[in-house]
Amino acid sequence: MNFSEQGGITGSTRILGIIGWPVEHSLSPFMQNAALRQLGLDWVYVPFPVAPELLGQAVAGLRALNVAGFNVTIPHKSSIIPYLDALSPEASLIGAVNTVKREEDRLVGYNTDCTGFISSLRRDLGLEPEGARVVVVGAGGAARAAVTGLCQESVSSLLLVNRTEERGEELIRRVRTEFPHIQLRSASLRSLQDGDVLASADLIVNTTSIGMGGSSFSGFDLSSMKSGGGVYDMVYVPAETPLLAAARGLGLKTANGLGMLAAQGEAALRLWTGAEIPADCMKKALLSMLDGGY
Structure with a gap:
C-alpha cells in the first residue's frame, strides 16, 4: 500500500x-x-x-x-x-x-516562475518564444520573471511598457547586461496606443493585476496585431479578462496565468x-x- x-x-x-x-x-x-x-x-x-x-x-x-x-x-x-x-x-x-x-x-x-511561464506559453498558447517579437506590460516581480525567461529562450526583441517608464528602463538595463544580443527597450504605457507597436508583435504579455475583477486597459487596441499572434494574461481570476476576451474576439490565441x-x-x-x-x-x-x- x-x-x-x-x-x-x-x-x-x-x-x-x-x-x-x-x-x-x-x-x-x-x-x-x-x-x-x-x-x-x-x-x-x-x-x-x-x-x-x-x-x-x-x-x-x-x-x-x-x-x-x-x-x-x-x-x-x-x-x-x-x-x-x-x-x-x-x-x-x-x-x-x-x-x-x-x-x-x-x-x-x-x-521557477521563469520556467513556469515559458512552459505555459508552449502548453497553453502553443507559442515557441525563440525569435518572437514580444511586448511585456508591467515592470514588477512577475515581469522580471517573464522577461528573464523570454530572453533565455532567445526572443528576437522585447519591448517593456509600464506606467512609470523609469522603472521599466531600470529592469531593461539589468537584463541587457546578460542578454546583449537581444533588442531590448522600454516605453510608457501610452505607447500601446500606437498601432505600429502592436502590429509587429507576435506576443503580448500582461504581468500586471489589471484585469482582476473585470477591470480593463484603456487605450489598448489589439486590432492591429497580425493573425496568429498571442495574448497572455497572468491574471487567472476571472478566467477570461477583458483583455483576453478582446483578443479572442479578434481571432488571436489567448491564455491566462493559471497554467x-x-x-x-x-x-x-x-x-x-x-x-x-x-x-x-x-x-x-x-x-x-x-x-x-x-
Missing part, C-alpha cells in the same frame, strides 16, 4: 510549505498536495503565515526543523535572499526567490522530490477547485 492509498501523516512524512503574509489565499497547498497524492509520496505541503518582521526567525525555524523545501510568496520574494545560503542563476538575475530547497545543510533559493501557476509549482515539486510530475496534474486540480467556487 502506498501513501496515497493509506492517507494521513506518518512518522516519516517529509514537510513542504509556503511562506507569505497573508498566505490564506494561496492555491499552492491544494495543487501541491493533489500532486503528492497522485505520486503516492509520504510528503505534505502546508501554509506558513509569516509576518515581515519575523521572516529571519521563520527561515531559521524552517532550517532547524529540517523542512525539505518551501515556496515564497508576497512580500518575502526579495527580502528572503539575505537569509539563504545560495541562489540559482535565475533567482540571482531576477532578484527574487519563489522556491527554496534544502540541499544537505544549505538553503538554496530558486525562481503558469501550475507549471511553476510542478517545477518546484520536481526540484524538491526529484520525481517526474504528471503533465497538467496541478492545473487539473486548480481547475477543479476554481470550478467549485473557491
Whole structure:
C-alpha cells in the first residue's frame, strides 16, 4: 500500500510549505498536495503565515526543523535572499526567490516562475518564444520573471511598457547586461496606443493585476496585431479578462496565468522530490477547485 492509498501523516512524512503574509489565499497547498497524492509520496505541503518582521526567525525555524523545501510568496520574494545560503542563476538575475530547497545543510533559493511561464506559453498558447517579437506590460516581480525567461529562450526583441517608464528602463538595463544580443527597450504605457507597436508583435504579455475583477486597459487596441499572434494574461481570476476576451474576439490565441501557476509549482515539486510530475496534474486540480467556487 502506498501513501496515497493509506492517507494521513506518518512518522516519516517529509514537510513542504509556503511562506507569505497573508498566505490564506494561496492555491499552492491544494495543487501541491493533489500532486503528492497522485505520486503516492509520504510528503505534505502546508501554509506558513509569516509576518515581515519575523521572516529571519521563520527561515531559521524552517532550517532547524529540517523542512525539505518551501515556496515564497508576497512580500518575502526579495527580502528572503539575505537569509539563504545560495541562489540559482535565475533567482540571482531576477532578484527574487519563489522556491527554496534544502540541499544537505544549505538553503538554496530558486525562481521557477521563469520556467513556469515559458512552459505555459508552449502548453497553453502553443507559442515557441525563440525569435518572437514580444511586448511585456508591467515592470514588477512577475515581469522580471517573464522577461528573464523570454530572453533565455532567445526572443528576437522585447519591448517593456509600464506606467512609470523609469522603472521599466531600470529592469531593461539589468537584463541587457546578460542578454546583449537581444533588442531590448522600454516605453510608457501610452505607447500601446500606437498601432505600429502592436502590429509587429507576435506576443503580448500582461504581468500586471489589471484585469482582476473585470477591470480593463484603456487605450489598448489589439486590432492591429497580425493573425496568429498571442495574448497572455497572468491574471487567472476571472478566467477570461477583458483583455483576453478582446483578443479572442479578434481571432488571436489567448491564455491566462493559471497554467503558469501550475507549471511553476510542478517545477518546484520536481526540484524538491526529484520525481517526474504528471503533465497538467496541478492545473487539473486548480481547475477543479476554481470550478467549485473557491
